[in-house]
Amino acid sequence: MTNAPVVIVGAGPSGLVLALSLARHGVSSTILERETGITEDPRGVFLAGDANRILQDLGSNKVVEEIRFHKSSFKNPPFITVDIRKDTLKQVVPDGVLQIQPRLEHALRTLVSRSPFCNLREGCEVTGRTECGRTSTTVVHYRDPSGSARDIACTWLVGADGKKGIVRKKFLEPTAGIRQETGLFAYEGTWIAANLRIKGPTPQSHPDFPLWALGYTPEQVYDLFWPRHWHFCSPPGSPTACGRFGPHADRIWRHEIAVPNDWAGDMDAEEMLLGHLLPMVTRTQDENGESFPCGEVAFPRECIEVLRCRSFRFAQKVVNRWFFGRTILTGDAAHVFPPFGGQGIACGIRDAYALAWRLAALLKIGHPPEGKAAERLLTMWSEERRQGVDDSTRLTRVNGLMCNNEEGWLQYAVRKAMDFLVRFQLFGFLKMNFQSDSHGYKPTKNGFFLEKFGGGPKLAQVYVQARGQEPVLSDELLRRQTILTLLIIGSHYGDLDSQVKESLRRAKLPQELLSEKSIAYLSPDASATTQPVAGAEPVFHLCKEQGLSNLNLRPGYDAGAYMDRIGTPAKFAILRPDCIVFEVIGSVAELEQCLVLLGEMIEDDV
Numbered sequence: 001m002t003n004a005p006v007v008i009v010g011a012g013p014s015g016l017v018l019a020l021s022l023a024r025h026g027v028s029s030t031i032l033e034r035e036t037g038i039t040e041d042p043r044g045v046f047l048a049g050d051a052n053r054i055l056q057d058l059g060s061n062k063v064v065e066e067i068r069f070h071k072s073s074f075k076n077p078p079f080i081t082v083d084i085r086k087d088t089l090k091q092v093v094p095d096g097v098l099q100i101q102p103r104l105e106h107a108l109r110t111l112v113s114r115s116p117f118c119n120l121r122e123g124c125e126v127t128g129r130t131e132c133g134r135t136s137t138t139v140v141h142y143r144d145p146s147g148s149a150r151d152i153a154c155t156w157l158v159g160a161d162g163k164k165g166i167v168r169k170k171f172l173e174p175t176a177g178i179r180q181e182t183g184l185f186a187y188e189g190t191w192i193a194a195n196l197r198i199k200g201p202t203p204q205s206h207p208d209f210p211l212w213a214l215g216y217t218p219e220q221v222y223d224l225f226w227p228r229h230w231h232f233c234s235p236p237g238s239p240t241a242c243g244r245f246g247p248h249a250d251r252i253w254r255h256e257i258a259v260p261n262d263w264a265g266d267m268d269a270e271e272m273l274l275g276h277l278l279p280m281v282t283r284t285q286d287e288n289g290e291s292f293p294c295g296e297v298a299f300p301r302e303c304i305e306v307l308r309c310r311s312f313r314f315a316q317k318v319v320n321r322w323f324f325g326r327t328i329l330t331g332d333a334a335h336v337f338p339p340f341g342g343q344g345i346a347c348g349i350r351d352a353y354a355l356a357w358r359l360a361a362l363l364k365i366g367h368p369p370e371g372k373a374a375e376r377l378l379t380m381w382s383e384e385r386r387q388g389v390d391d392s393t394r395l396t397r398v399n400g401l402m403c404n405n406e407e408g409w410l411q412y413a414v415r416k417a418m419d420f421l422v423r424f425q426l427f428g429f430l431k432m433n434f435q436s437d438s439h440g441y442k443p444t445k446n447g448f449f450l451e452k453f454g455g456g457p458k459l460a461q462v463y464v465q466a467r468g469q470e471p472v473l474s475d476e477l478l479r480r481q482t483i484l485t486l487l488i489i490g491s492h493y494g495d496l497d498s499q500v501k502e503s504l505r506r507a508k509l510p511q512e513l514l515s516e517k518s519i520a521y522l523s524p525d526a527s528a529t530t531q532p533v534a535g536a537e538p539v540f541h542l543c544k545e546q547g548l549s550n551l552n553l554r555p556g557y558d559a560g561a562y563m564d565r566i567g568t569p570a571k572f573a574i575l576r577p578d579c580i581v582f583e584v585i586g587s588v589a590e591l592e593q594c595l596v597l598l599g600e601m602i603e604d605d606v
Helices: 013-024 101-114 166-176 210-214 218-225 269-280 344-365 372-403 409-423 427-435 474-478 495-507 561-566 588-601
Strands: 002-009 029-033 046-048 066-071 080-083 096-098 118-122 125-132 137-143 149-159 180-182 188-198 230-234 240-245 252-258 304-315 317-319 327-329 463-466 485-489 519-523 539-542 572-575 581-585
Touching: 002 013, 002 137, 002 344, 013 029, 013 101, 013 118, 013 344, 029 149, 046 344, 096 240, 101 118, 125 149, 125 166, 149 166, 149 344, 166 327, 188 269, 252 269, 269 304, 344 372, 463 474, 474 485, 474 539, 485 495, 495 519, 495 588, 561 581, 572 588, 581 588
Parallel strands: 002 029, 002 149, 029 118, 066 230, 149 327, 485 519, 519 539
Antiparallel strands: 046 096, 066 080, 125 137, 137 149, 180 317, 188 252, 188 304, 230 240, 240 252, 463 539, 485 572, 572 581
């Protein structure tokens, strides 16, 4: 029998991100994936919000420039256009990315294969588990690709195996009553999702195509019939979410439509899809609304290749409990979303990213799964993630109000309000309200932070630079040898550095959690005279836009957002590896008080 500190069931984005995040903390994991290879079925195409920040080292997918809302069809002018090229979330990386999920998973698997801490086993179907009370271990039973029965022992078992996965359905529902229940709003519906490859006519392949006579090029024809950006189309007609995704050269189009409630599984999904799509790619007018002199023009059907097309049943649900004992749920195993919010993949990635450092802390410190520290840390994680799911649900619901129903008074009011906000460039505030990005987990009543000392917000990400070095993203400051980071903020350190180190020694916290190795130095003002501490890491300063002309910054970059989130005046901040502020303090005396409170939060008593 083999063993691993953490066994992850499922190699989707959530499971892979969990393994990679654990690896950053030096914790080994084994991923058991039932399938061999990567599933090619159409799945999520949108990576929202800080999921892109978590995956910023992949960064190969196209940035979404705009999201557009239309009535009936994307042929019609949008009634709302939201420009999301701006750095609204203050994280440098895109607020939204259109991606091909199989390629995302391939990229993550490549990183997994390169890590000495990750072990991905494909073709391994989990069949059961046995919890061993005396040894604080769980034995996971599975069949390997040859069909042979195998066992692997672990301290923690994580189900990242989807909404129908064995971990919740077979292990936790019968024994702990854990089930998915309706979240903030009730929704159930069937959608057809398809991936299309658009080949496009040319004068050689389609010499009689009427738009050549009007001076159109093949590229202009493609842009006319398959417009840029991402589109939501509301009734009359079927609610629709569609748009380009993946590399531009691939010309891949995602098309999702809601189907009637009486949809049966034996119905022809492709026939219904084409019946909905073909009228949308038949036009009588150009992009400016001018009628074609030749009359109606249809995009050639033979130039549309249906790569994948199938129906999916969607709901908005979340588990009534996220963990029980040594078994934890993440991703679709814990929550599911309708397709019109683009939140499914992102929420699973956030689950994993926030869980990893907690498991790493428990394992490195040596706290057993049965102890109070484990119960406390996982309860705080689940409370924070429930808030995160609820935030995503609110955003999904707003999108649903605009794209799922014919316009009534409520939809009209929402549309007019959003139109006003967009028109006067105030939409960012609405977006921030629903995603609660800058607030982080401040609304959570039982989170892992000190609310009294300004804890809970999410750090902005900006560029920082040390003397003689190239600019780097500020999240690099969180890459310590310990779980937490202690940021010393100022321009003159002197005795302050030695006082902080003495306070850390007196606190007697686990060295794996917070120690002298946790310290990073930041000077908010690059013009101030910084005094690097002898033998310490360099002092970084915030990089303003004018000093980054060689970088392709997104509009709205704001170096000041970093300290705005932390708050001023501040001399110290303890930061979590998932970019959440644990606390902000203004004196060494307050720091010592906070270190005592931190110790109590991770204290264990079996």
